Amino acid sequence: MxxxxxxxxxxxxxDLNGIGVEVILKTFQDKRMLDFCTPVIFGSTKVVSYHKKALKLEVPVHGITSLNQINRNxxxxxNIWKEEVEIDLGKATKVSGLYAAKSLTSSVKSLKEGKVDVLLTGPINKETIQSEDFNFPGHTEYLEANLEGKSLMIxxxxxxxxxxxxxxxxxxKVAESITPELIKEKVFTMHNSLCxxxxxxKPKIAVLALNPHCGDKGVIGKEDDEIIKPTIEExxxxxxxxxxxxxxxxxxxSETYKQFDGVLATxxxxxxxxxxxxxxxxxxxYTAGLKEVRTSPDHxxxxDIAGKNLANPSSFKEALFTAIQVFNVRKEYIELTKNRLLVK
Incomplete structure (x- = not known):
């Protein structure tokens, strides 16, 4: 390539005090990963160096102050901040949450501006990241508020x-939130994403019931018969x-999930x-439904294991490969559908 x-x-x-930097470094410890992509980590070389020393990892990095300085290999x-940041591995602190937000904000801005192709997010602490500037339950809600589209967490x-x-x-709040409109929105988003x-x-999608035993015909709840089932039929x-x-x-x-391309839980x-x-x-x-591609590990x-060199990078690697794959498949899909419209 x-x-x-x-x-x-x-x-x-x-979060600077968690395993995010560790799984990033371990992923790119294998130099072959640079054959697939060019990584740009939004943070600071000082923070990365601290983790490298604590973990005894030898991974060469290239510090830049502008995205125009990216080295493709x-x-x-x-470097989006210059100051020293207090790192306390394994602890949830407001400082680590503040700088996690700075990293996320800067990387999303670059994604939105097309300066990076896809976004891969390290794990955050949902409590310490909260501030006047970041008031969201998690990544998904923040991304939907800042990028185009209606998100679906997959x-x-x-x-x-x-x-x-x-x-x-x-x-x-779940039962009152399950409306025909919301079900339709999430089904359409999943369907479009699978395509x-x-x-x-022609993706096959399963929708799970809200109540035990699908409500047992109203004995354990009426939402499945009165809201979910008619909406699915429509x-x-x-x-x-x-x-x-x-x-x-x-x-x-019963492993019925193996018969479907996608499953929607309530x-x-x-x-x-x-x-x-x-x-x-x-x-x-994976955050489906947005104009841009974003993935993250599932942990x-x-x-509890930060700084101990025990973190497994497998999920982060899978998130990286998924982002690359989705970017390429989506690009091909856009080209194919564009050609189809031209023919018509």
Whole structure:
């Protein structure tokens, strides 16, 4: 691959006291990774050097102060602050949250301006990152507010993709949030993503029930019969291959999920608990529905193992490869559909 053709991957550094820097460094310890992309880590060489020393990792990096200085064959560190930052590995601090936000804000700005091709985000602490400038439950909500499109959080591997109809909201708010309009929006977003981002021609999508046993005909809840089922039938009548609602326990227990290209869970833990039980450490968090491509590993800050050289970079590597793959598939899809319109 010509070095000028390589995808530029913007990487937000995540919480400075967690394992984000460690999994980034371990990923690019393998020099072959630079054959696939050009990484640009938004943070500071001082912070990266601190982690390298603490972890005893020998990974050469290239510090820059402008994206015009990117070296296509090196691990670039975009220095977005000059000051010394207090690092306290394994601790959730307001300082580490503040600088995680600085990294994310700068990398998203560069993504929006087209200066990087895709975004790969390191794990943040959702409490310490909160401020007047960052008032969001997580990455997904922040990205939707700052980029074009309606987001859908998808946790995925090669064999399983689970999207969330509702995201980071309290369980007490889930039932009232499940509306026909929201279900339609999330189904359409997943359908479009499976087509344009993963090259699946006629994707099959399963929707999980909100209540145990699909509500047992109203005995345990009426939402499945009165809201979810009629909405699925309406969507299916338009020609999309959408099925359900399925009781979540039997759906995963019987491995029915293997029959579908995508699954929509009604709330966070209904989808993520089985996903992580089946795939933890190898999964990818992909934000579908946005104009730009963003992925992240499926794990958190890992404060309990930070600085101990124990973090596994597998999920981060998968997130990197997924971002590259989605970027390329989407580019090809746009070209194909553009040609199809011209023919018409």
């Amino acid at each position: 010509d070095k000028s053709d390589k995808i530029i991957v913007g990487i937000s550094i995540g 090196k691990i670039n560190i975009m 946790l995925m591997t090669n064999k399983l993709r689970i999207g969330l109809i509702t995201g980071h909201i309290p369980i007490s 344009q981002d993963f090259g699946i021609n 969507i299916a009548a338009s020609g999309k291959l959408v099925y359900g609602p399925y009781a979540a326990d039997g759906f995963f227990g 709330y966070h833990d209904q989808g993520l608990a089985p996903f992580k039980a089946l795939s933890f450490g190898n999964g990818v968090n 958190g800050t890992g404060f």
